Structure formats: structure tokens, C-alpha cells
Amino acid sequence: MGGDASRPAGVIPMTAAADFPVDDPALTDALASLCARAGQGAPTGLAALAGGKNNRVYRVETADKPLVLKSYFRHADDPRDRLGAEWRFLTYAWGRGVRCVPQPLSCDREAGIGLYEFVGGEKLAPGAITEDHIRQASDFICTLNDAPHERGALDDGSEACFSMSDHIRRIDARVDRLDMLDPDAPHIEAARSLIGNRLGPAWGRIKEALMEACARAGADPAAPLPEGEIVASPSDFGFHNALWSADRGLVFLDFEYAGWDDPAKLAGDFFNCPEIPTPSVYFDLFVEILVDRLALGNAARERMMAFRAAYSIKWACIVLNDFLLHHDARRRFAGQGERSARCAAQLEKAKLLIDRAVPG
Known part of the structure; x- marks a missing residue:
């Protein structure tokens, strides 16, 4: 999600790499199933993305195009259904023709993960x-x-x-x-x-x-x-x-x-x-x-x-x-x-x- 020479003033490049693991066999197995159910190419690579404050976010490489995988935080002291809320909202938005949000592709509620369209872009800078x-x-x-x-x-x-x-x-x-x-x-x-x-x-x-x-x-x-x-x-x-x-x-x-x-x-x-x-x-x-x-x-x-x-x-x-x-x-x-x-x-x-x- 890096920038290029055409980047306008006031945007800063997104960063890759975050302080959590990517070599989780259960996660990669579930990801393969999500890609198949969404009709996407098989995953060929997985990289952690920095920036998520509550969840783990990954860039997924496939033979066709990159995707985004989110693994949602769950804790006994915070039982809210983060995946369910995001999935329902994005499905609702896309059903109403809203396209300034990522497309939801597939999810696994038991594993607490969701697969989404990858959006290339950059953060706006403060000010x-x-x-x-x-x-x-x-x-x-x-x-x-x-x-x-x-x-x-x-x-x-x-x-x-x-x-x-x-x-x-x-x-x-x-x-x-x-x-x-x-x-x-x-x-x-x-x-x-x-x-x-x-x-x-x-x-x-x-x-x-x-x-x-x-x-x-x-x-x-x-x-x-x-x-x-x-x-x-x-x-x-x-x-x-x-x-x-x-x-x-x-x-x-x-x-x-x-x-x-x-x-x-x-x-x-x-x-x-x-x-x-x-x-x-x-x-x-x-x-x-x-x-x-x-x-x-x-x-x-x-x-x-x-x-x-x-x-x-x-x-x-x-x-x-x-x-x-x-x-x-x-x-x-x-x-x-x-x-x-x-x-x-x-x-x-x-x-x-x-x-x-x-x-x-």
C-alpha cells in the first residue's frame, strides 16, 4: 500500500509489518478455506500490517490480487461481536451501492476472521x-x-x-x-x-x-x-x-x-x-x-x-x-x-x- 510520485500533498504512506505472528497454521488453514469460499485464488503469502488498534490485520497475496484478512480480538471482559458488526455493516453498505468501503468477501465466525477486498491507499496526514x-x-x-x-x-x-x-x-x-x-x-x-x-x-x-x-x-x-x-x-x-x-x-x-x-x-x-x-x-x-x-x-x-x-x-x-x-x-x-x-x-x-x- 505504498505511495508513488503522484501522491498529493497531505498523505502519508501506509506501513507494513506489525508486532504479532504470521506463522499460525490454524490461521493459514482457515484463510485457504475463506479464499476458496469467496471464489478467490489460493493464498500464496501473508504479511502482517501495522495500524490496527484492536485486531490483527494481514495482507494476503493470491495468484489473482491481494486481499485483506482480519483476525478479531476476543476477550472475556470484552464480549462484543466485532466481526459480526463489521460484516453486517459492510454487507448492508454494499447492498445499497456504497463503494467507498471495502467489499466483504467471506468470514469464519468460529475462528473470528474475515476476508475483505484490499484497498490500495494512504492515510491523510494530520492537518x-x-x-x-x-x-x-x-x-x-x-x-x-x-x-x-x-x-x-x-x-x-x-x-x-x-x-x-x-x-x-x-x-x-x-x-x-x-x-x-x-x-x-x-x-x-x-x-x-x-x-x-x-x-x-x-x-x-x-x-x-x-x-x-x-x-x-x-x-x-x-x-x-x-x-x-x-x-x-x-x-x-x-x-x-x-x-x-x-x-x-x-x-x-x-x-x-x-x-x-x-x-x-x-x-x-x-x-x-x-x-x-x-x-x-x-x-x-x-x-x-x-x-x-x-x-x-x-x-x-x-x-x-x-x-x-x-x-x-x-x-x-x-x-x-x-x-x-x-x-x-x-x-x-x-x-x-x-x-x-x-x-x-x-x-x-x-x-x-x-x-x-x-x-x-
């Missing part, structure tokens, strides 16, 4: 996001959600929110989870200080403001969203999960949390994921495109605006997950490298997200 990229991302969401909705085709997204209270409850749970840090994690005292002195109080103020806004508007925060304001969402949506391709433009990846959800959560995630930040200057544009094309109405617009700061706190909690025990196991499974440097970097990201949520 290189333009209005055209925002419009491509918006078009992906809108095309995915063109009428009619097929609610039975997808499950609810991971941590889906279908009321104002759901958003608050989900973020409350993430903040509370940070009470259970791994005492042996590197930089643990700095993490505890950040959570106790800054993150917790910031979330308390934001939550209070949200409840006061509901009271002023006479709105019940527990009232369910209207059906027309629920969308099919990629969930962990952002440019960290996208490749730029000269042939296809932006191609979006990684849908293991995908499903039905509130567009306010989609927008909050899209503009707060810290790895390749979506510039905040485009927030209003993204919201207006979704509201207009999907006929979401003013209530959805106001909800997306209201929860913007709350999702900065949610993402501060997410980046601090590296201080939790089972989260470290997932990172090690995906070959994410040495924990001390990783935790130090996550602390800095969390500080920036808290500053964004509560400026000054």
Missing part, C-alpha cells in the same frame, strides 16, 4: 483535511442512509444512544470506569491526577449544563428519539479509519462498532477522535449537510451542537483506556508496542480533549 474530504465523508453517511431504512439489516451500534439520557449515561459509565485503573500502569499518578482534577470536574459542568438546557426547553431527556432521526452509523468514524486512493478518493475502514445510532453521537465522534483530527471549522458544514440531505430536522441539529463538548470528554476517557487492564491486552494483541510510551502519548491527547471541552 491536511480539506472541505472536499468533509464532503466525501458526509456523502458516505448520506448515501448509506438514503431511504428506505432497513432496520432489521443492522443491529444497534456499540454504545448506541436513542435519547438524551443515553448519551449522558454512556459518558458517565466511561468516566466511572476510570476509577478502576491498572495500579501498575506507567504514569499512573499523572493519569489519576488528570482524571480527578480536570476530567471529572469538566464532565460535571458539561452534564449540568445539558440538564439545565433540557429543563429550559421543557424537554424530557429520557424521551426516545423519533425513528426518522436514527441513522446507520460507522461509529468509530474519522479520518484515522480512512485511506486516500487515486482511483476511489476516500475509502473508509473499520466498522466493528457500527449500527443504528443517533447522528449526534456520529458527529461527536467524527470531530473528537484525536488520531487524525477533523478540523472543528467544518463542524457546522458537516451538520448542515446531514440535516439537509437526511431531512433530520432542527431537533437533531440542536442535539449535535449540544453534545459536541460532551464527546470531547468521552474521547478523553477513550484515550485513557490504555491505563485499564483488559484494554492493554487488546493493544498487545494488535501489536501496538511498548506501553510506557503509549500511555504518555495518551495523557497528552486527553489533556487536549479536555481543553477543547472546557476552554480556558
Whole structure:
């Protein structure tokens, strides 16, 4: 997936090689079966790809063309069906004519692996996001959600929110989870200080403001969203999960949390994921495109605006997950490298997200 001399400014080449094994006989046997069931050529080579945070990702060589194999993380403390969510989402998207995602080819649920189209491309560099990229991302969401909705085709997204209270409850749970840090994690005292002195109080103020806004508007925060304001969402949506391709433009990846959800959560995630930040200057544009094309109405617009700061706190909690025990196991499974440097970097990201949520 390397670049060439025609690479535009603002893209960086993908890297190969990750810190997990490829010489697994059970995996290679299952891969041969997947290729055969998908009508693809027999596998002739397998190479680990870097970049996956939760799963192991491989480039598969065949006599015909390269493919991608994903081996999904499974753990007793994290029982979510990552393969099932991604497989259903990609099947749904391809059935609706969406082509800015990889084509699903075959999967083995028992083995926890999936075979997909290989997409050649490169990551956008941080700071290189333009209005055209925002419009491509918006078009992906809108095309995915063109009428009619097929609610039975997808499950609810991971941590889906279908009321104002759901958003608050989900973020409350993430903040509370940070009470259970791994005492042996590197930089643990700095993490505890950040959570106790800054993150917790910031979330308390934001939550209070949200409840006061509901009271002023006479709105019940527990009232369910209207059906027309629920969308099919990629969930962990952002440019960290996208490749730029000269042939296809932006191609979006990684849908293991995908499903039905509130567009306010989609927008909050899209503009707060810290790895390749979506510039905040485009927030209003993204919201207006979704509201207009999907006929979401003013209530959805106001909800997306209201929860913007709350999702900065949610993402501060997410980046601090590296201080939790089972989260470290997932990172090690995906070959994410040495924990001390990783935790130090996550602390800095969390500080920036808290500053964004509560400026000054």
C-alpha cells in the first residue's frame, strides 16, 4: 500500500509489518478455506500490517490480487461481536451501492476472521483535511442512509444512544470506569491526577449544563428519539479509519462498532477522535449537510451542537483506556508496542480533549 510520485500533498504512506505472528497454521488453514469460499485464488503469502488498534490485520497475496484478512480480538471482559458488526455493516453498505468501503468477501465466525477486498491507499496526514474530504465523508453517511431504512439489516451500534439520557449515561459509565485503573500502569499518578482534577470536574459542568438546557426547553431527556432521526452509523468514524486512493478518493475502514445510532453521537465522534483530527471549522458544514440531505430536522441539529463538548470528554476517557487492564491486552494483541510510551502519548491527547471541552 505504498505511495508513488503522484501522491498529493497531505498523505502519508501506509506501513507494513506489525508486532504479532504470521506463522499460525490454524490461521493459514482457515484463510485457504475463506479464499476458496469467496471464489478467490489460493493464498500464496501473508504479511502482517501495522495500524490496527484492536485486531490483527494481514495482507494476503493470491495468484489473482491481494486481499485483506482480519483476525478479531476476543476477550472475556470484552464480549462484543466485532466481526459480526463489521460484516453486517459492510454487507448492508454494499447492498445499497456504497463503494467507498471495502467489499466483504467471506468470514469464519468460529475462528473470528474475515476476508475483505484490499484497498490500495494512504492515510491523510494530520492537518491536511480539506472541505472536499468533509464532503466525501458526509456523502458516505448520506448515501448509506438514503431511504428506505432497513432496520432489521443492522443491529444497534456499540454504545448506541436513542435519547438524551443515553448519551449522558454512556459518558458517565466511561468516566466511572476510570476509577478502576491498572495500579501498575506507567504514569499512573499523572493519569489519576488528570482524571480527578480536570476530567471529572469538566464532565460535571458539561452534564449540568445539558440538564439545565433540557429543563429550559421543557424537554424530557429520557424521551426516545423519533425513528426518522436514527441513522446507520460507522461509529468509530474519522479520518484515522480512512485511506486516500487515486482511483476511489476516500475509502473508509473499520466498522466493528457500527449500527443504528443517533447522528449526534456520529458527529461527536467524527470531530473528537484525536488520531487524525477533523478540523472543528467544518463542524457546522458537516451538520448542515446531514440535516439537509437526511431531512433530520432542527431537533437533531440542536442535539449535535449540544453534545459536541460532551464527546470531547468521552474521547478523553477513550484515550485513557490504555491505563485499564483488559484494554492493554487488546493493544498487545494488535501489536501496538511498548506501553510506557503509549500511555504518555495518551495523557497528552486527553489533556487536549479536555481543553477543547472546557476552554480556558
